[in-house]
Amino acid sequence: MKEPQESSPVAKVILAATTLLGVTLGFLLGCELAIPLAEFQLRNYLDRVVAQDNASLNEARTILDSSRHSSSPPCSNAELSFFRSLVFNADYLRDAGRIHLGRVECSASASRPSQPTGQYKAGTAFQSGIANKNTLIPIRDASLKTAGMQQEGFFVIFSSRLPDVQGSLRFHPTLNLAGGTVLQSPAQGATATPPGYVTDNVTQQGETILAAHCSPVLSGCVTASVGINDARHGEMVAIGGTSLAGGFGGVYLGIVLCASCRRRRSLDQQLKRAIAAEKLHVFYQPIVEIDSGRISGCEALARWTKRDGTSVSPEHFVQLAEESGFVGSLTCFVLKRTLKELGEAIKKIPEFRVNINVSPADLVDPEFLPMLERSMKEAKLRPSSIVLEITERTTVSHNEAMATIRDLRREGYRIYVDDFGTGYSNLSYLLYPFIDSIKIDKAFIRAIGTDAVTVAIVPEILRMARKLNIGVVVEGIEVQEQADYFSSESVRMYGQGWLFGRPMPASEFLQLLGFPVQPEKITANRFAKASTSGRRRPTEKAESAIAYSLDSLRN
Numbered sequence: 001m002k003e004p005q006e007s008s009p010v011a012k013v014i015l016a017a018t019t020l021l022g023v024t025l026g027f028l029l030g031c032e033l034a035i036p037l038a039e040f041q042l043r044n045y046l047d048r049v050v051a052q053d054n055a056s057l058n059e060a061r062t063i064l065d066s067s068r069h070s071s072s073p074p075c076s077n078a079e080l081s082f083f084r085s086l087v088f089n090a091d092y093l094r095d096a097g098r099i100h101l102g103r104v105e106c107s108a109s110a111s112r113p114s115q116p117t118g119q120y121k122a123g124t125a126f127q128s129g130i131a132n133k134n135t136l137i138p139i140r141d142a143s144l145k146t147a148g149m150q151q152e153g154f155f156v157i158f159s160s161r162l163p164d165v166q167g168s169l170r171f172h173p174t175l176n177l178a179g180g181t182v183l184q185s186p187a188q189g190a191t192a193t194p195p196g197y198v199t200d201n202v203t204q205q206g207e208t209i210l211a212a213h214c215s216p217v218l219s220g221c222v223t224a225s226v227g228i229n230d231a232r233h234g235e236m237v238a239i240g241g242t243s244l245a246g247g248f249g250g251v252y253l254g255i256v257l258c259a260s261c262r263r264r265r266s267l268d269q270q271l272k273r274a275i276a277a278e279k280l281h282v283f284y285q286p287i288v289e290i291d292s293g294r295i296s297g298c299e300a301l302a303r304w305t306k307r308d309g310t311s312v313s314p315e316h317f318v319q320l321a322e323e324s325g326f327v328g329s330l331t332c333f334v335l336k337r338t339l340k341e342l343g344e345a346i347k348k349i350p351e352f353r354v355n356i357n358v359s360p361a362d363l364v365d366p367e368f369l370p371m372l373e374r375s376m377k378e379a380k381l382r383p384s385s386i387v388l389e390i391t392e393r394t395t396v397s398h399n400e401a402m403a404t405i406r407d408l409r410r411e412g413y414r415i416y417v418d419d420f421g422t423g424y425s426n427l428s429y430l431l432y433p434f435i436d437s438i439k440i441d442k443a444f445i446r447a448i449g450t451d452a453v454t455v456a457i458v459p460e461i462l463r464m465a466r467k468l469n470i471g472v473v474v475e476g477i478e479v480q481e482q483a484d485y486f487s488s489e490s491v492r493m494y495g496q497g498w499l500f501g502r503p504m505p506a507s508e509f510l511q512l513l514g515f516p517v518q519p520e521k522i523t524a525n526r527f528a529k530a531s532t533s534g535r536r537r538p539t540e541k542a543e544s545a546i547a548y549s550l551d552s553l554r555n
Helices: 003-070 079-089 229-232 237-275 312-323 325-347 366-379 398-411 426-431 453-468 480-487 506-512 518-531 540-554
Strands: 092-100 103-107 130-136 146-151 155-156 174-177 182-183 201-205 208-215 220-227 281-289 293-304 353-358 386-390 414-420 437-440 470-476 495-496
Touching: 003 079, 003 092, 003 130, 003 146, 003 155, 003 201, 003 208, 003 237, 003 366, 079 092, 079 103, 092 146, 103 155, 155 506, 208 229, 208 495, 220 229, 229 237, 237 312, 237 325, 281 325, 281 506, 293 312, 293 325, 312 325, 312 540, 325 366, 353 414, 386 398, 398 414, 398 495, 437 453, 453 470, 480 495
Parallel strands: 293 353, 353 386, 386 414, 414 437, 437 470, 470 495
Antiparallel strands: 092 103, 092 155, 130 146, 146 155, 174 182, 174 220, 201 208, 208 220, 281 293, 281 495
């Protein structure tokens, strides 16, 4: 009942941290999404400008064509009424009238001026005799300059009104005519078209997002712009949504992490209790001399099956013990259980050695050496009967670890470097004269007989071991081809793997050593078990070699 209370503050911190992280990431994501959303709205606005541009052109052509068929006298009241009717019913035009030699004679808005207005030159010529004109001022008001079109003696003037801005952004659309005067939508700022700006496109320049459409009909460009900060402010609803979604995601992640921590903590506590109650098991796997097949020792391997019958991988629970800081208890348990189960056999076979895995964390633990000394004295065994395999899964103080290894070596213990080639710094152990052997990791052995690059590493490891006068144990030998690869070596090679024997309980291993059954019965029993496991059955050479090893060990 106390455990949930102790983990509750931690769970709250985790939940708060992941929620804050989710909200922050959601907010940042929303701020980033605000830019493409603003670009989308600007591009959508350009599409509406283009649509209005095309509609204005079609409407202008229709009105000019209607004006050409007017039957009223030029600039008469009837014709002016006709022009006003056309303009009134138009959507995109604000004036229409007559023009002669570039001078406005009359129009729907200016009627008949006392003097013809302006001296306008035609611009780009279109089909059907239509030409565009810039900065028309039919009633002598410079603020009303705008673009228009002329066909024969008639003209129309386009409205400077731009499409209304829609959406969450309030950007600034403007119309810049070629004459230099900017006509803008009401109550909005004006910006000139950027020099060299690509039309019908949206780009980002500095802290501003710009869009432009240049019309050959109007001889001018429509631009729209919005600041990045304004874009983000305008998309606060979207940003709030991503922040909220990020918050929910953070809560979910926090719940998952808390559940994972609880499961891990639960597994941590279960492992501690299992070690304290000695509910773990120790299995033993033979180590043989490859050339002769003689059994020279074994490796003690911890195995854990939980109360519900679920087996936990050794790699998993050993790493858990290391990370949780009680790997020393696991090492002590394996050592004492091994000495208890195999102690008598070790005494009767002086050359037989048992390998015990030791973590670097054990080497820097001040209680490790006293515990090892007490255990060996209680079992009445010599240090030379024990091999300590240094397995590097974590980084510790290398100097402290080497100092302990030096002391162990002086006491008579043999030191092996396990999983050679895969640890953090096990190459550095070879710089000291305290290492007896290295164990080549099975990852390299699997490549034998294949085209894998790692095959080329094995000869280099063997060559290095010969130069340093260091023994070699090969892990993971499963087929005869792998064993044959090492049998031709000039140095004495030792092997470990399913080809020579699977990890087994102490009772089976003692039977394998001849305690108390006959060697021939041991051999048959041993290979019957191996064959049922689905592994390849050893060759007759291996069988006879193992039988020979049993006789030599007992003698």
